[in-house]
Amino acid sequence: MIPAALDTPLRVLGAPSSAGAAGRLTLVNGHARLTWPGQEEASAPWEGDEVGTSRPPAGTATTPSVPVGGTDAAPDLGGELYIGPGWVDLHTHVYDAMTQISVAPDRAGLDAGVHVVADAGSAGQATIDGLVRYVIPAAGTQVRAWLNIGSHGLVHLRETADPAFIDVDATLAAIDRHREVVCGVKVRSSGAIVGAMGLQPLQLGRLVAREAGLPLLVHVGEAPPLIGDVLDLLDAGDVVTHCYHGKTGAPWLAEGAPAPALARALDRGVLLDVGHGAASFGFDVAARALAAGFPPHTISTDLHVRNIAGPVHDLATTLTKLLHCGMELERAVEAVTVTPRRILRMDQPWLGDDGAIRHATIFRLAAAAPPDRAYVDARGDTARPDRHVIPVATVREGVITEL
Structure with missing residues (x-):
């Protein structure tokens, strides 16, 4: 079963040529794969965006990428989810x-x-x-x-x-x-x-x-x-x-x-x-x-x-x-x-041609910092970022582990 927090469109970074701009986790024989909305049924033509511009496999119909929460939804304070190589x-x-x-x-x-x-x-x-x-x-x-x-x-x-x-x-x-x-x-x-x-x-x-x-x-x-x-x-x-x-x-x-x-x-x-x-x-x-x-x-x-x-x-x-x-x-x-x-010298692909995930990190780009996190450099200067990278899960050979 896909964890509820991950059962949503994921922006794809570092995608190989067979991947699109947004995908979902699915389970095949208990192992996670990355698929694209509409892969199983015809729908609107694929449209790339600024995050991932690679085209899905030829002949595969997909839907345009949709941000988490929908395009008309109020901003999600939890931030959008991304998936890419480990x-x-x-x-x-x-x-x-x-x-x-x-x-x-x-x-x-x-x-x-x-x-x-x-x-x-x-x-x-x-x-x-x-x-x-x-x-x-x-x-x-x-x-x-x-x-x-x-x-x-x-x-x-x-x-x-x-x-x-x-x-x-x-x-x-x-x-x-x-x-x-x-x-x-x-x-x-x-x-x-x-x-x-x-x-x-x-x-x-x-x-x-x-x-x-x-x-x-x-x-x-x-x-x-x-x-x-x-x-x-x-x-x-x-x-x-x-x-x-x-x-x-x-x-x-x-x-x-x-x-x-x-x-x-x-x-x-x-x-x-x-x-x-x-x-x-x-x-x-x-x-x-x-x-x-x-x-x-x-x-x-x-x-x-x-x-x-x-x-x-x-x-x-x-x-x-x-x-x-x-x-x-x-x-x-x-x-x-x-x-x-x-x-x-470990540059093996993270995603198979069939969408099977070999190694991946899923992270959230959030508007709020993790609890009690201060961003300080080596000299003691403090920053207040407006985007915070927060890892939420890893996938190794198809096995999802929430963090």
């Missing part, structure tokens, strides 16, 4: 019970509408086996890992401050052992972490990543090293996380355009990731960059025990903040679905 959080910390900052994968993941979480360097070569053997099998959420160039990972938080903490050959061997989990190499390249090592951890991380054929995920923050020197070491497919931090030395000009080193990096195909975190996101920085035409490629949380109660909370809250800063809804959803899946 969300992905590219930067989390979920090596539960091993590092001092990690949360359980399902708290960052399925409990919050997120199907895939990528742990960002909580494990290094000396500790990755425990993540793979014990944490990942106990989680319902799919987990991938950016392997820290520091051997211990985040067991302590100056993981690359000493050359003895980095072992290139052992890191390559760990990647080979766990190719199904390791998606790339993580390097935290800021002064509080690298100390006198400067650029050397990044240079060694780059060496490992290139030998393994994987991308880098690079944390940027306070200097040294200088952000320009960091960015000049990155290549196409590498990811800069904490891209909208407001610390001294951020890679943006005052009006929001990228500084020269960032402009060169973007031209090479380097990708921008939000990585909100406890200290790495500013409303003003993000808003200026978005206004200048530089949205993030991916939106992630950097979720851990020090920010899960605020300011980050979850991926939906971070999405809401990016919408408030001026990002378009469709682009924001792409930044938590299609693009991170491509980076993780």
Whole structure:
């Protein structure tokens, strides 16, 4: 039985070519499928709209999309429902019970509408086996890992401050052992972490990543090293996380355009990731960059025990903040679905040709915030968004789970 809250037209985002602008959940042999109004009987010709413009299968009659509550109804304070590919959080910390900052994968993941979480360097070569053997099998959420160039990972938080903490050959061997989990190499390249090592951890991380054929995920923050020197070491497919931090030395000009080193990096195909975190996101920085035409490629949380109660909370809250800063809804959803899946090499379709749902997140775009939710950036500035992303259900291989 379809839950009553979901038995209504759903706006479709990230639709494949066989999908239309609005659909309904139906059950076939107990598994959810997405169908379109009028699919079983002839009715008015299909009309696309601004949310989804793909045409249904040839020869299939459908009705025009109708907003929840009907076009003439009073505004629904609960907001309209959307369905699209299952969300992905590219930067989390979920090596539960091993590092001092990690949360359980399902708290960052399925409990919050997120199907895939990528742990960002909580494990290094000396500790990755425990993540793979014990944490990942106990989680319902799919987990991938950016392997820290520091051997211990985040067991302590100056993981690359000493050359003895980095072992290139052992890191390559760990990647080979766990190719199904390791998606790339993580390097935290800021002064509080690298100390006198400067650029050397990044240079060694780059060496490992290139030998393994994987991308880098690079944390940027306070200097040294200088952000320009960091960015000049990155290549196409590498990811800069904490891209909208407001610390001294951020890679943006005052009006929001990228500084020269960032402009060169973007031209090479380097990708921008939000990585909100406890200290790495500013409303003003993000808003200026978005206004200048530089949205993030991916939106992630950097979720851990020090920010899960605020300011980050979850991926939906971070999405809401990016919408408030001026990002378009469709682009924001792409930044938590299609693009991170491509980076993780998990870009399987979310919807079958017959409408069978493999992985999907259903969310509400509401006018009211969740109870007791404040939208605060890393510097304590508060925003009052007029649209709030609230996940309401996940669908995995046809199984609907309300949140």
